[in-house]
Amino acid sequence: MAQAQRITPRAKDFSEWYNDVIMQAELADYSPVRGCMVIRPNGYGIWELMQRALDDMIKASGHQNAYFPLFIPQSFLAKEAEHVEGFAKEVALVTHTRLKATGKTGAAAVTPDPESALEEPLVVRPTSETIIYAMFAKWIQSYRDLPLLLNQWCNVVRWERRTRLFLRTTEFLWQEGHTAHADEADAEREARLILGIYRTFAEEWLAMPVITGVKTESEKFAGALRTYAIEALMQDRKALQAGTSHNLGQNFAKAFEVRYQTAAGDQEYVWNTSWGVTTRLIGGLIMTHSDDFGLICPPRLAPVQVVVVPIWKSDEERAQVLATGEQLHTDLQGAGVRVTLDARDSVKPGAKYFEWEARGVPLRLEIGPKDLAAGQAVGARRGGGKAPLSLNGIATTVKGMLDEIQAALLAAARARREAASIRGVSKQQFIEFMRDQGGFAYGGFCGDAACEAAIKEETAATVRVLPDPEFRSPEASKTCMWCGKPSIAEAVWAQAY
RNA sequence: CGGGGCGUGGCGCAGUCCGGUAGCGCGUCUGGUUUGGGACCAGAAGGUCCCGGGUUCGAAUCCCGGCGCCCCGACCA
Numbered sequence: 023m024a025q026a027q028r029i030t031p032r033a034k035d036f037s038e039w040y041n042d043v044i045m046q047a048e049l050a051d052y053s054p055v056r057g058c059m060v061i062r063p064n065g066y067g068i069w070e071l072m073q074r075a076l077d078d079m080i081k082a083s084g085h086q087n088a089y090f091p092l093f094i095p096q097s098f099l100a101k102e103a104e105h106v107e108g109f110a111k112e113v114a115l116v117t118h119t120r121l122k123a124t125g126k127t128g129a130a131a132v133t134p135d136p137e138s139a140l141e142e143p144l145v146v147r148p149t150s151e152t153i154i155y156a157m158f159a160k161w162i163q164s165y166r167d168l169p170l171l172l173n174q175w176c177n178v179v180r181w182e183r184r185t186r187l188f189l190r191t192t193e194f195l196w197q198e199g200h201t202a203h204a205d206e207a208d209a210e211r212e213a214r215l216i217l218g219i220y221r222t223f224a225e226e227w228l229a230m231p232v233i234t235g236v237k238t239e240s241e242k243f244a245g246a247l248r249t250y251a252i253e254a255l256m257q258d259r260k261a262l263q264a265g266t267s268h269n270l271g272q273n274f275a276k277a278f279e280v281r282y283q284t285a286a287g288d289q290e291y292v293w294n295t296s297w298g299v300t301t302r303l304i305g306g307l308i309m310t311h312s313d314d315f316g317l318i319c320p321p322r323l324a325p326v327q328v329v330v331v332p333i334w335k336s337d338e339e340r341a342q343v344l345a346t347g348e349q350l351h352t353d354l355q356g357a358g359v360r361v362t363l364d365a366r367d368s369v370k371p372g373a374k375y376f377e378w379e380a381r382g383v384p385l386r387l388e389i390g391p392k393d394l395a396a397g398q399a400v401g402a403r404r405g406g407g408k409a410p411l412s413l414n415g416i417a418t419t420v421k422g423m424l425d426e427i428q429a430a431l432l433a434a435a436r437a438r439r440e441a442a443s444i445r446g447v448s449k450q451q452f453i454e455f456m457r458d459q460g461g462f463a464y465g466g467f468c469g470d471a472a473c474e475a476a477i478k479e480e481t482a483a484t485v486r487v488l489p490d491p492e493f494r495s496p497e498a499s500k501t502c503m504w505c506g507k508p509s510i511a512e513a514v515w516a517q518a519y
Numbered sequence: 520c521g522g523g524g525c526g527u528g529g530c531g532c533a534g535u536c537c538g539g540u541a542g543c544g545c546g547u548c549u550g551g552u553u554u555g556g557g558a559c560c561a562g563a564a565g566g567u568c569c570c571g572g573g574u575u576c577g578a579a580u581c582c583c584g585g586c587g588c589c590c591c592g593a594c595c596a
Contacts, residue, residue, distance in 0.1 A: 037590065045530095056588080111594075149596095183520075183594055190595065263596065300596050333555050340554095372556035390555055400555085482592095519596090 036258040037186075043308055044187050046380040047317035057185035057192035061301070064381055065188075067325025068304055069195065073175060075227050075322070076197060076299070079219050085171040085199060090153050092176075093144040098152040101277040108244020109148045112181045116144040146179040151245065151270070151296055154200045155278040162292060164283050165204050169212070173199040188305030189262075189519050196300035202280060202292040206271070209293035213269040216297045217250045220265040228303060229320040229431035230254050230310045231439055232264055233462070233514060235487025240471050243296075247271030253486040253514065255439045256309035259460035261486050261516035264306050267297035305519075310435050317382030318404055320431050321424035328354055328361040328420060329378045330399075333371050333390035340367070346389055350399065350416065357417035359424070379404060384427050385420065387411070403427060445495045449504055452515070456481035460517050464495050465503030467513035473505050483515045 044050050049065030061069065077087070093116060100106045120138035124131060147153065154172070162170060179193045199216060203209040217234055224232045232252035242249035246268040254262045274280070275291035284290055311318040321327050332347040334340040347363050354361040362383075364374050371388070378386060388400040398410045401423065411419050442461030444451070452463055467473070467485065478484050488511040498512040 035590085041589085052588085108595090178596095180595075182596095184592090194596075196596075266596070298596075302596050331555095335554065367554080370554050370556085370558060372554090373558085374556095376557050388555070392555075 039314070040305075040309060041187065043312045043317055043380075047382055049304070049308070049317065050187050052187075055192070057182065059185075059187055059191040059193070061195075064325060065304060068307070068319065068323050069301060071323045071325065072227065072303060073197070076219075076223050077173075077175070079223060080173050080197070080199065083215060083219060085173045085201075087174060088172045089174050089176065090147075090150050090157065092147055094147050094150075094153045096143045096145050098156060099145055101152060102245045102274055104273070105151065105245035105277075109180075113148050114146040114179050114181055116140065116146065147176075148178055148180045149296075149298075150174065150176075150178075150198055151200065151274055151294075152278070155274045155280055155294065158200075158202050158292070158294075159278050159280045162202055162280055162282050165285055168202055168204045168282060168292065169208060170202040171199075171212075172201065173197060186305075186519075188308070189302055191301070194301050196298050198296060198298040201295045202275070203295070204282065204284075204290070204292065206269075206293050209269050209271075209295050213248070213250055213267045213295045213297065216267040216295070217252065217265075220252045220267065220297075220299060223299075224252055224254065224264055224303075224306075225432060227320070227322050228307050228310070229322075229428055229435060230264065230306055231432060231436040233487060233489050233493045235489040235493065235514065237266075237487060238469075238471075238474060238485045238513075240474055241485060243268045245270060245273050246296075247273065251487055253516075254306055254310065255442055255462055255516065256306070256519070257312075257438065258309070259442045259516075261462065261518040262302070262306045262309070263486070263518065264303060265297070265299040268295060270294040270296060311431055312382070313405065315376075316380030318431070319382030319384060321384045321428045324382060324384050325360065326362045326378075326381070326383050327359055327424055328385045328387060329374075329383045330354075330361065330363045330387045330389065331371055331374050331378075332363070332365060333388060335391070339391045342394060343389055343391065346394055346413075350387065350389065350413070353417050354420060357421060359417065359420060375402075385423055387416075387420075446497070446499055447503060452483075452503055453481055456483045456515075456517060462486070463503075463515045464489070464498075464512055465515065466499030466501050466509030467511055468502035468505055468507040469510035470502075470505070470507070473502060477504055477515070481515075482517050484518055485513045486516050486518060487514055488512065489514050 047064060048062050050062055051060045053060045099109060117140055118134040118138045119140065120135040121132040122135040124133055158170065161167065175197050177193055177195050181192060182190050185191050201212050203212060221232055221234050224230045232254045234250065234252055237249040237251055243266060248269045250267045251263050252265045254264050256262055272291040272293055274294050280292045281289050282292055308317060311320065330347050330350050332343040334343045344365055347365065351361055351363040375386065384404045386402040388402065393399050397413050399413060399416065400408055401411045402408045444455055445464040447455060447463055447465055452465065455463055474485060494512050500509055501507065502509050
């Protein structure tokens with residue numbers, strides 16, 4: 023048997039490997055517009071499954087979906103000081119509403135019609151806080167209108183200097199939740215509730231273990247009081263911020279005059295939260311699980327969970343094998359399994375194996391004449407392991423295997439993360455760890471932004487989160503790992519995407 | 520915006536140093552034989568060599584200018 027060829031034999035580094043996986047799995051492609059991404063059916067299928075699952079969770083916790091405009095008056099963005107500071111450098115602007123034909127062709131064919139210049143330019147939303155809170159101001163009058171719990175699925179545009187497929191594209195798809203509450207405690211509860219949902223979603227659906235916690239001042243969202251995040255560790259030992267939930271305090275309420283009358287008759291500003299996850303999650307999924315043969319997709323998010331590959335020699339065998347294959351397809355589909363029968367006769371079975379492996383399909387069922395005679399199919403798991411499976415009750419068997427694969431992926435990812443984590447390091451160990459290996463380093467932190475900046479300067483590592491109790495070290499250091507001053511909290515450090 | 524690399528059929532590349540008929544592999548199409556880990560044979564289609572200028576009898580190749588993409592930094596989901 024020929025040695026299996028890896029899809030990325032020439033990949034020199036992780037980035038190259040990452041791009042190869044995306045291309046080979048047909049998840050996405052570059053678009054004619056720099057930094058924008060075309061999401062292909064295989065990648066979009068994953069996104070749709072994510073949307074469905076997360077949308078269910080968001081609604082189950084009392085939120086409703088709504089939709090707000092793509093365009094935001096430029097002045098809206100400027101109403102909250104930190105917010106405008108954070109986004110001004112990366113917004114796309116609409117300044118005209120018409121083009122004028124010049125009579126030429128090519129690049130000079132059209133020019134913005136000066137007659138159509140907008141009095142006030144519109145920004146293409148980089149996030150929707152401003153336009154949503156402008157509407158909240160209209161909708162909220164009384165404490166009886168609170169809490170207001172909304173979510174929207176949409177696209178946003180951020181003109182980043184440098185882009186990376188899925189991780190940072192000029193335009194990306196996301197879900198952004200926006201809520202208004204009567205008091206700080208309720209807003210805080212909401213921000214925490216969503217963080218928990220994100221964590222559950224990441225672990226149960228993406229099979230991507232995350233640590234939760236709060237961001238430092240320097241890493242928080244522009245305009246927030248506090249930012250909470252889920253942070254995952256990729257196979258190259260770099261961290262990925264996979265979702266954020268912000269307690270916005272009353273910053274936006276004050277900027278947009280979102281007030282309500284209390285039961286006692288007083289006028290109070292509301293407390294807001296906002297939270298989101300993006301198509302970046304697909305990048306996280308890829309970098310958490312895949313290997314040199316291509317994508318490894320957790321079964322619950324696999325657009326195709328099972329591929330049936332028939333094998334035959336004669337026409338007679340072909341007819342028999344295909345008949346069984348179709349039956350198998352019907353049975354699995356009936357059992358709620360996303361299954362494809364690859365009946366192409368111009369491609370040999372081996373070629374099909376590689377193709378579906380690169381696309382991340384978790385389980386392959388091979389059926390040939392020998393299997394028909396034995397009343398079985400050969401089940402091959404993505405990532406290794408082949409075993410004959412009886413055709414009797416195969417749908418149940420398959421569902422069980424998909425569950426096992428899902429669980430195994432999470433366990434493997436968690437084991438990798440823990441193997442790449444160190445606790446209670448000295449300054450010197452920390453420097454060497456970040457230089458030679460990378461990963462999550464837990465250590466005491468004085469809370470001083472200057473200390474944080476110095477660490478970033480010297481090691482390229484940033485505070486990912488000040489972890490929640492569950493993730494803290496049993497014996498957290500009492501002093502700052504860097505400067506030795508008293509520690510205000512344990513911090514998780516890593517080099518990050 | 521700095522540093523590095525690269526632009527040649529759909530994809531991946533050679534050819535560039537040293538100017539002389541534009542090539543290879545994969546893919547595609549046709550026909551046939553094949554089909555338990557990337558099939559084989561025969562035939563065929565497919566190219567403004569990133570763009571503009573210059574040098575030259577002659578430019579993918581040399582010179583000048585531009586554009587674009589990828590990677591590494593800074594900014595960020």
